[in-house]
Structure formats: C-alpha cells, structure tokens
Amino acid sequence: MNGLFAVYRKELADYFSSYRFVILFALIAMVSFITSYMAGISLRESLAQDAKGSRFLFLMLFSTAGARFSMIQFVAFFGPLMGLFLGFDAINRERAQGTLVKIVSQPIYRDAVINGKFLAGATVITVMIVAVVLVIAGFGLTLLGVVPEVEEVLRLAVYVAISIFYVSFWLGVSILFSILFRSTATSALASVAAWILFSFVVFFGASAVANAVAPVEKEDVDLQTVMRNVRITEAVSIFSPMVLYMNSTATIIDPKVNTTKSLVLQGQWEQILSARFQSPLSLGQSLIVVIPYVISLVAISLICFAVSYIVFMVQEIRV
Numbered sequence: 001m002n003g004l005f006a007v008y009r010k011e012l013a014d015y016f017s018s019y020r021f022v023i024l025f026a027l028i029a030m031v032s033f034i035t036s037y038m039a040g041i042s043l044r045e046s047l048a049q050d051a052k053g054s055r056f057l058f059l060m061l062f063s064t065a066g067a068r069f070s071m072i073q074f075v076a077f078f079g080p081l082m083g084l085f086l087g088f089d090a091i092n093r094e095r096a097q098g099t100l101v102k103i104v105s106q107p108i109y110r111d112a113v114i115n116g117k118f119l120a121g122a123t124v125i126t127v128m129i130v131a132v133v134l135v136i137a138g139f140g141l142t143l144l145g146v147v148p149e150v151e152e153v154l155r156l157a158v159y160v161a162i163s164i165f166y167v168s169f170w171l172g173v174s175i176l177f178s179i180l181f182r183s184t185a186t187s188a189l190a191s192v193a194a195w196i197l198f199s200f201v202v203f204f205g206a207s208a209v210a211n212a213v214a215p216v217e218k219e220d221v222d223l224q225t226v227m228r229n230v231r232i233t234e235a236v237s238i239f240s241p242m243v244l245y246m247n248s249t250a251t252i253i254d255p256k257v258n259t260t261k262s263l264v265l266q267g268q269w270e271q272i273l274s275a276r277f278q279s280p281l282s283l284g285q286s287l288i289v290v291i292p293y294v295i296s297l298v299a300i301s302l303i304c305f306a307v308s309y310i311v312f313m314v315q316e317i318r319v
Helices: 004-016 019-049 071-087 092-097 099-105 110-143 150-180 184-213 223-237 241-253 268-275 283-314
Strands: none
Touching: 004 110, 019 071, 019 110, 071 110, 071 150, 071 184, 071 241, 092 099, 092 150, 092 184, 099 110, 110 150, 110 283, 150 184, 150 241, 150 283, 184 223, 184 241, 241 283
16 A cells, blocks of 8 residues: 555654654553552562462563553453554544645545555554563562463463453544544544443443342342343453453463353362362463354454445545
C-alpha cells in the first residue's frame, strides 16, 4: 500500500516524542514495578520458609498480588487505558488541524492512513508491554535468584502476546470513536465510557443479574439454583473483554489452574480420579483450556479494527 510506511514512521515518531507517551509509560511502569517488587518480597519470604519452593516460582511473580493486585489484574483493569490514550485523537486531531486533507491529497492511499496509525499504536503497545515484562523478569532474577525454565519463558511469551491483542482491542475502540466524533474531548469521553461499561459494569453487573434471576441468598437454596446462578454469571460476564483476558492469562501464567470454571461439581469417583492428576498442566494443555478465550480476544480486536477501517474508508474527508 502506497504511503503505509511513511504514515507508520511518522506516527511512531509522534508517539515516542510526545509527553503523553512518557507520562503514560512512567505511570504504568511505576505501578507495575511496585506491585511486582512487593510480590517478589513476599515470594522470597515464602521461599525462605519452604526449602523446596515451587517449580514455577518465577511465574508467580506475575500472578501473586503485591499491594492490592497482581500484574495480571493490573493489566486487565488499567491496560485498556494505554490503548485508549494512544488512539482517542488519532483521526479527529488530524481533522481539527487540517492535516488530514493534506495527507490524502498526497500520493498516499486512504487505507494507508488508518492502517499506519493502528500499526504504529500496536507497535508502541508492544514496546511498552515487553519492556515492563522484561524489567519485572529482571526483578525476579534479582529478588528470587531463580532462573526461569524454558516452559516458563514460553508461557511468558504467550502472556505477552495475549496482552498485546487485549490492549490493541481498546486501541481499535479509541480509533473508532476518533473517526465517529470530530471533537477529541467527545471521543475521549466515549472511549472511557466504553471502558467502564465493558470492564466494570458488565463484570460486576453479571452477579447482580444472576442473583435477580436465580437468587442464592435465601437459606433453603437448592443445588440447581446455585448452578444456574453460576452459569448466568459466567454467561453475562463473558461479554467483558477483561473477563476473557483474565481467564486466559491466569491459566497461562499459573500451570496449576486446569479450568476456567468458577464452580465444578464432582462426585466421589471424580474426586478420587482427579486427585491422581494434580500435577501442573503443560503449556499445550493450558493452551487447549484457554484457546476459546484467546480466539475471542483476537476476533474482537480484528472486528473492531475492521469496523474502524470501513467507517473511515466511506467517510467524507473535508476541512
């Protein structure tokens, strides 16, 4: 596509030279480092008490809660802000400054503009996530003195890839709003509103809907009502990208997690058989468990960008 690399390079230069990138990266890095440092201190004390330790102690640096939350939870709740802040003014800022007409009047195809902006934002997201994960991994090597195994490195790479798609979805959402709204303030407000809706309202509202349909607070509640409540909660919360991300990454980072279900009923023989298979899952087995969630995350990311692409291509460009 003619002009794609020029737009991509120009957007990268704008991102890396802006104060927005410096402030955002510093804020995310600071919180991530503090959380991981406190988790590392806690793990080191646990390791001192238990001489055998844990086989996957290095991965626990990302799944163990530090001050209030773990690294996985922090990226799940606040990672979307990274994508929203990078793309909420991607198009309408060009319109306001009158540069969008000048860009498309050059020998640059219109699709190169939207593709270059999204690829540049995804590249910045990749750089930020990889940098934070590498520094936290360095903390693990320093604080714990444990060299990660090959499987731990592979699991960490899968976690990084899932995180990139998750944040890139919110980048696509913010770019879509920047195309739909001419005002940068309106697109920013709409992006934050979408983040609150799909990350918090859906996540916390799922239990409220389940309790309204199948209440479990009464004393004489039966088992079928409890199971129905759990199924409704899981069915409603699955519409939140944050739930998709947390279910997939928690299973990848923690090999001891063998299911994403919150409630699994087992009979006597099932408990006896499952007790024989308490060893951690391999990476391939963990991928089989989370593959529906990973595919869903990739799908909604591509769909969101496709919608942005179509709207931008058919939209009239004028001063």
